[in-house]
Amino acid sequence: MASIDYESKIPNNVNLSDDRRLQRALEHWQPRYLQWWQEMGPDGIQEKDVYLRTAVSADKDGWAHFDYVKMPDYRWGIFLSERDPDRKVNFGDHIGQPAWQEVPGEFRNTLRRIIVTQGDTEPASVEQQRQLWKTAPSLYDMRNVCQVNVEEGRHLWAMVYLLHSYFGAEGRDEAEELLARRSGDADKPRILDAFNQPCDDWLSFYCFTMFADRDGKFQLHSLSESGFDPLSRTCKFMLTEEAHHMFVGDTGLERVLRRSAQLTLLDPSGDARAQGGIDLATEQKFINFWFSYCLDLFGSEISSNAADFFAAGLKGRFMEEKNYTEHTALGQEKLVTLFKDGKFVDESVALRNAMNEVLRDDYIDDCANAVRRWSKAVKDEGLDFEVTLPSRRFHRHQGIYNGAFFDLQGNPISEAEFNARKADWLPTDADKAYLRSIMHGVYEQGKVANWIAPPRRGINGQEFQYEYVKL
Numbered sequence: 001m002a003s004i005d006y007e008s009k010i011p012n013n014v015n016l017s018d019d020r021r022l023q024r025a026l027e028h029w030q031p032r033y034l035q036w037w038q039e040m041g042p043d044g045i046q047e048k049d050v051y052l053r054t055a056v057s058a059d060k061d062g063w064a065h066f067d068y069v070k071m072p073d074y075r076w077g078i079f080l081s082e083r084d085p086d087r088k089v090n091f092g093d094h095i096g097q098p099a100w101q102e103v104p105g106e107f108r109n110t111l112r113r114i115i116v117t118q119g120d121t122e123p124a125s126v127e128q129q130r131q132l133w134k135t136a137p138s139l140y141d142m143r144n145v146c147q148v149n150v151e152e153g154r155h156l157w158a159m160v161y162l163l164h165s166y167f168g169a170e171g172r173d174e175a176e177e178l179l180a181r182r183s184g185d186a187d188k189p190r191i192l193d194a195f196n197q198p199c200d201d202w203l204s205f206y207c208f209t210m211f212a213d214r215d216g217k218f219q220l221h222s223l224s225e226s227g228f229d230p231l232s233r234t235c236k237f238m239l240t241e242e243a244h245h246m247f248v249g250d251t252g253l254e255r256v257l258r259r260s261a262q263l264t265l266l267d268p269s270g271d272a273r274a275q276g277g278i279d280l281a282t283e284q285k286f287i288n289f290w291f292s293y294c295l296d297l298f299g300s301e302i303s304s305n306a307a308d309f310f311a312a313g314l315k316g317r318f319m320e321e322k323n324y325t326e327h328t329a330l331g332q333e334k335l336v337t338l339f340k341d342g343k344f345v346d347e348s349v350a351l352r353n354a355m356n357e358v359l360r361d362d363y364i365d366d367c368a369n370a371v372r373r374w375s376k377a378v379k380d381e382g383l384d385f386e387v388t389l390p391s392r393r394f395h396r397h398q399g400i401y402n403g404a405f406f407d408l409q410g411n412p413i414s415e416a417e418f419n420a421r422k423a424d425w426l427p428t429d430a431d432k433a434y435l436r437s438i439m440h441g442v443y444e445q446g447k448v449a450n451w452i453a454p455p456r457r458g459i460n461g462q463e464f465q466y467e468y469v470k471l
């Protein structure tokens with residue numbers, strides 16, 4: 001399996017030294033990247049040693065290397081999964097052609113747009129989270145947010161490699177723009193709305209890594225099916241990193257919920273907040289918010305863009321090759337429930353046009369699995385409380401349900417009714433202020449904040465007590 005060359009200025013497993021022009025272009029971009037990282041990466045912790053993992057080879061076991069690293073010294077680089085010389089285009093109108101090693105001219109603009117949109121989310125999330133380490137509930141969690149951030153930085157490298165290698169001068173311009181936009185900036189915001197909200201409390205961070213990184217998982221999976229082979233191999237490698245981000249979110253939420261249950265049972269009147277913790281109702285509101293917000297990231301239920309991406313062989317379904325036997329998606333339909341003039345209407349949509357919804361279905365199933373586990377964790381603590389996901393119609397700002405109002409079960413309601421119930425369903429400013437008031441950094445080895453349970457195990461076989469960050 002390809003190992004990674006750490007000797008060169010830019011670690012890589014793509015024989016960068018054989019392509020001097022590309023190497024020079026990326027070496028020119030590298031100091032700008034590092035400057036961006038200093039300005040917009042985790043604030044005030046850059047000189048500390050953090051126990052981080054670094055990829056040493058491109059297969060799934062290539063994560064063996066853990067060590068103390070100062071984040072600016074992290075070996076960001078370009079890692080692609082192994083090339084399969086026999087790989088073909090596996091879906092759409094070009095099935096059976098050899099997978100493309102160069103960008104087909106007709107798809108150039110579309111592909112560039114896909115790569116830039118994906119690429120923009122990576123630095124955006126680092127910017128959103130740059131203050132978070134300060135209020136980490138433990139050194140273990142502090143280390144995890146740092147790990148997530150350096151890997152999101154590496155994902156930017158992955159996308160910039162594609163832009164520089166395959167899109168000429170336009171690609172180089174886009175790579176500069178990726179460093180120029182800023183999350184939440186009025187003049188130069190990040191492309192997707194969800195990546196312009198600050199993430200300044202840990203409940204939001206766990207929700208973000210659970211729900212937004214999971215959107216990333218599904219987008220990357222569908223791009224890893226791409227007939228454009230370098231994109232496919234890039235995304236396959238990124239997925240190995242994303243798995244840890246989702247682990248942080250999924251287990252983080254479980255720990256928060258578990259602790260809430262404990263504090264609820266401990267308090268004479270069942271009020272977790274009176275015990276300095278977070279109540280389950282507030283946690284459910286954050287889940288409602290982030291889940292609904294992330295559903296929007298999949299795009300419109302009925303989309304000619306999605307159909308074009310599929311037809312072109314650029315973006316497949318989740319596990320297209322493995323889970324499906326028919327790969328043209330022609331002559332098939334999907335029922336989509338529209339909401340027209342106050343009524344639900346089932347409509348048959350050509351399957352290719354419903355590809356965003358197909359991907360959203362898989363995402364919802366994946367989220368539902370986690371929610372079942374969380375509910376069980378709460379019940380194991382002795383409390384009868386069911387964590388739930390809201391209906392896919394609830395609180396949407398994109399697609400066919402945008403502009404109408406629905407309750408958590410997806411029943412249509414009036415705008416006035418929605419506004420009257422909003423504070424019960426979605427986090428309020430008071431909820432957020434409360435979280436900020438209880439979230440103070442816990443920097444002592446082996447200690448954990450009162451509002452969250454410790455993890456079941458540490459990182460890389462280490463104890464929870466391990467000194468994950470040397471402050």
Ligand SMILES: [Fe+2]
Pocket residue numbers: 122151152155216242
């Ligand atoms: Fe990422």
Ligand SMILES: [Fe+2]
Pocket residue numbers: 152213216241242245
């Ligand atoms: Fe991620």
